[in-house]
Amino acid sequence: MTVESQTVSIGEFEFQCGETIPDLELAYETYGDFTGDNAVLVCHALTGSAHVASRGRFEEGDQAYAWWDDIVGPGKAIDTTEYFVVCVNVPGSCYGSSGPSSTNPETGEPWGPAFPPVTVADWTDAQRALLDELGIPALYAVVGGSVGGMNVLEWAKRHPDHVEKIVPIAAAGRLDPQCLALDGIARRAITTDPNWNGGNYYAESDGGEHPDHGLALAREIGHVMYFSKSSMERRFGRRAATREAERAFPTDPAGRFFPYRDVESYLDYNASKFVERFDANSYLYLTRAMDNYDLSSGFESDADALAAFDGEALVMSFTGDWHFTTQQSESLADALRETDTGVAHHVVDSDYGHDAFLVEPDSVGPPLSDFLEEGLHGNAVSDTQESEDEPSDFAPVHNSLFSR
Amino acid sequence: MTVESQTVSIGEFEFQCGETIPDLELAYETYGDFTGDNAVLVCHALTGSAHVASRGRFEEGDQAYAWWDDIVGPGKAIDTTEYFVVCVNVPGSCYGSSGPSSTNPETGEPWGPAFPPVTVADWTDAQRALLDELGIPALYAVVGGSVGGMNVLEWAKRHPDHVEKIVPIAAAGRLDPQCLALDGIARRAITTDPNWNGGNYYAESDGGEHPDHGLALAREIGHVMYFSKSSMERRFGRRAATREAERAFPTDPAGRFFPYRDVESYLDYNASKFVERFDANSYLYLTRAMDNYDLSSGFESDADALAAFDGEALVMSFTGDWHFTTQQSESLADALRETDTGVAHHVVDSDYGHDAFLVEPDSVGPPLSDFLEEGLHGNAVSDTQESEDEPSDFAPVHNSLFSR
Numbered sequence: 001m002t003v004e005s006q007t008v009s010i011g012e013f014e015f016q017c018g019e020t021i022p023d024l025e026l027a028y029e030t031y032g033d034f035t036g037d038n039a040v041l042v043c044h045a046l047t048g049s050a051h052v053a054s055r056g057r058f059e060e061g062d063q064a065y066a067w068w069d070d071i072v073g074p075g076k077a078i079d080t081t082e083y084f085v086v087c088v089n090v091p092g093s094c095y096g097s098s099g100p101s102s103t104n105p106e107t108g109e110p111w112g113p114a115f116p117p118v119t120v121a122d123w124t125d126a127q128r129a130l131l132d133e134l135g136i137p138a139l140y141a142v143v144g145g146s147v148g149g150m151n152v153l154e155w156a157k158r159h160p161d162h163v164e165k166i167v168p169i170a171a172a173g174r175l176d177p178q179c180l181a182l183d184g185i186a187r188r189a190i191t192t193d194p195n196w197n198g199g200n201y202y203a204e205s206d207g208g209e210h211p212d213h214g215l216a217l218a219r220e221i222g223h224v225m226y227f228s229k230s231s232m233e234r235r236f237g238r239r240a241a242t243r244e245a246e247r248a249f250p251t252d253p254a255g256r257f258f259p260y261r262d263v264e265s266y267l268d269y270n271a272s273k274f275v276e277r278f279d280a281n282s283y284l285y286l287t288r289a290m291d292n293y294d295l296s297s298g299f300e301s302d303a304d305a306l307a308a309f310d311g312e313a314l315v316m317s318f319t320g321d322w323h324f325t326t327q328q329s330e331s332l333a334d335a336l337r338e339t340d341t342g343v344a345h346h347v348v349d350s351d352y353g354h355d356a357f358l359v360e361p362d363s364v365g366p367p368l369s370d371f372l373e374e375g376l377h378g379n380a381v382s383d384t385q386e387s388e389d390e391p392s393d394f395a396p397v398h399n400s401l402f403s404r
Numbered sequence: 405m406t407v408e409s410q411t412v413s414i415g416e417f418e419f420q421c422g423e424t425i426p427d428l429e430l431a432y433e434t435y436g437d438f439t440g441d442n443a444v445l446v447c448h449a450l451t452g453s454a455h456v457a458s459r460g461r462f463e464e465g466d467q468a469y470a471w472w473d474d475i476v477g478p479g480k481a482i483d484t485t486e487y488f489v490v491c492v493n494v495p496g497s498c499y500g501s502s503g504p505s506s507t508n509p510e511t512g513e514p515w516g517p518a519f520p521p522v523t524v525a526d527w528t529d530a531q532r533a534l535l536d537e538l539g540i541p542a543l544y545a546v547v548g549g550s551v552g553g554m555n556v557l558e559w560a561k562r563h564p565d566h567v568e569k570i571v572p573i574a575a576a577g578r579l580d581p582q583c584l585a586l587d588g589i590a591r592r593a594i595t596t597d598p599n600w601n602g603g604n605y606y607a608e609s610d611g612g613e614h615p616d617h618g619l620a621l622a623r624e625i626g627h628v629m630y631f632s633k634s635s636m637e638r639r640f641g642r643r644a645a646t647r648e649a650e651r652a653f654p655t656d657p658a659g660r661f662f663p664y665r666d667v668e669s670y671l672d673y674n675a676s677k678f679v680e681r682f683d684a685n686s687y688l689y690l691t692r693a694m695d696n697y698d699l700s701s702g703f704e705s706d707a708d709a710l711a712a713f714d715g716e717a718l719v720m721s722f723t724g725d726w727h728f729t730t731q732q733s734e735s736l737a738d739a740l741r742e743t744d745t746g747v748a749h750h751v752v753d754s755d756y757g758h759d760a761f762l763v764e765p766d767s768v769g770p771p772l773s774d775f776l777e778e779g780l781h782g783n784a785v786s787d788t789q790e791s792e793d794e795p796s797d798f799a800p801v802h803n804s805l806f807s808r
Contacts, residue, residue: 017661188672227582232585238579249592250595252688264588
């Protein structure tokens, strides 16, 4: 299999906010060979990178490292012997594409907070520009999870004639206010860390300290959003941490009497790894893009926004996901049904939570593979409208069957 | 109605952790007249105070101010013309009872982090000691919501012969790991605020700054836990803040392009009020007490822990509450059923969230009042075991009806 990993410059780029930068760099990977009609764009999630697969080629680092290696590869659900797979690190991120931590060519210093705000539309346009560079006029499919699924939707909205099939996974037309609140709190954690310093913390002259405490808090809040209650119960329960865990931050003296719990230790450990690999300003920029995303923006409705797309859509969701709920995916599927787009909403029964799209390849792979190969009538593809006994109104997430 | 608001010293107090303080002060209020068998202890929630009712007598301040004025008073659900109501600020808090912000008589300085860690058992024992001072040998009822409901359970566990009726509302035998995680993150927000300074921030010589940024973050995380997804949707949606809102903290420059949302503005405003009224160390101490609470601790099971209690119990829960879920209340009711205690689990259909116990007096009042007056067969008291069609297994909270 041919794997390419590079960074290209696509020149001056105007962001949706109206600001421009002289030279947008995009880090991307491609897998397989382009045959003219087999290009599949894979969109990464909030803190992901272009390193979608090929475990072992790059340095390890959570989501950023071969984050969908179980899905993308030879003989896998997105079969790289058949499809030409492209994955691009989004502008605003910190994995090779231009963002606040990259260098402003005019000053020779990191952009910092002077980097323009980014939106999901900007990501989409940057991807379109990269595909032009690569000589790819149209995509066979766009696939992505979480905010990467919003990126997928934006493709159907902005470039409806350039894509045949879309697969938004664990996504939604917009975040709900509970998630907006948690993202806002996460940003506040970063910006009130004194080391954030208005976003200027890269240079030694800024003190040399990064806002690690704030970014760690932001990550921990995010991490809780990726689990379900029951997956946390199963994984951690209330037990004390077993490993000799040293906290990397001050704690209250009551810690001498109360246990350091496994769930805290897990979040703390992962946050400490995260701050080593991710840039705090990028976290601000990318959560802003996610929070601000609204599929219907500029249109009357979600259905309107998707009306020009006449390909096929596989909407996939997970029952235990409270970050992007099954109900939100159903509403998205309804919008597509309204426009007479061929659509299936495939619900995976999983209590893992939002991260199921990353960690349950056995659930995600078969419907994805069959949809790419055979379309909506693929064997493993199911639809919520298939079963007669499906309730027509969905229980609000966080409520129980006691709800009457 | 006779209302008394005072602070008494109950002398040396040994905490569960083994540490003692020379003089535990307790701030409390009483309403009505004690007739020998009509005492009702009301237990406040995490950031509450002894000011349970009598709006107008005290300075306003969220939960701390007449927090159950719609429930407690003449002719109300807990009728103060009939019952002698006692409410005590818990040790470790900052509303008059001894806690980290109160003065250590031996040094003349605030205790700070030298104050002993507190537990729900300590609260219960302190309340028992106060009742001794007041000449109240036994309680007719103990009523409380949230961690105040844990306090109620601890009464049935530690002093089963001193209470006839218990009413734990929106409570549980223990927190689940999702809530433990969020509380741990909230504490980390406080302790990583440089102004926390190891818990020493009261004296001018400590710099005079309090860890307001950290406490605000902690409060905002808590606040999200008190709402349900649907109540946030209804209340805030995704709209921008309407008032001319000035953020009291640094924000990312992308704020120039993206809206300051109503939900953020609401949380920020409330957090700014909260840091004026609450002590950061108390927040650490009280969340530790809540997180650490386990009804079964020292026993084989919850049922075992409650076996000696032979009064009656009304367990109340709210369908939209994901902080303390209906499922957890049902599990508590099951434990009481196992011990042949008379119990009803009254489920209120409400999508408000955890705070429903504070803000929906029309739902809480009638079953509470009828239970106190007539017991389990009171008109407005319902039980999950009454209806034939009640499902025997409950949907995990955060899952939807799609779950199969």
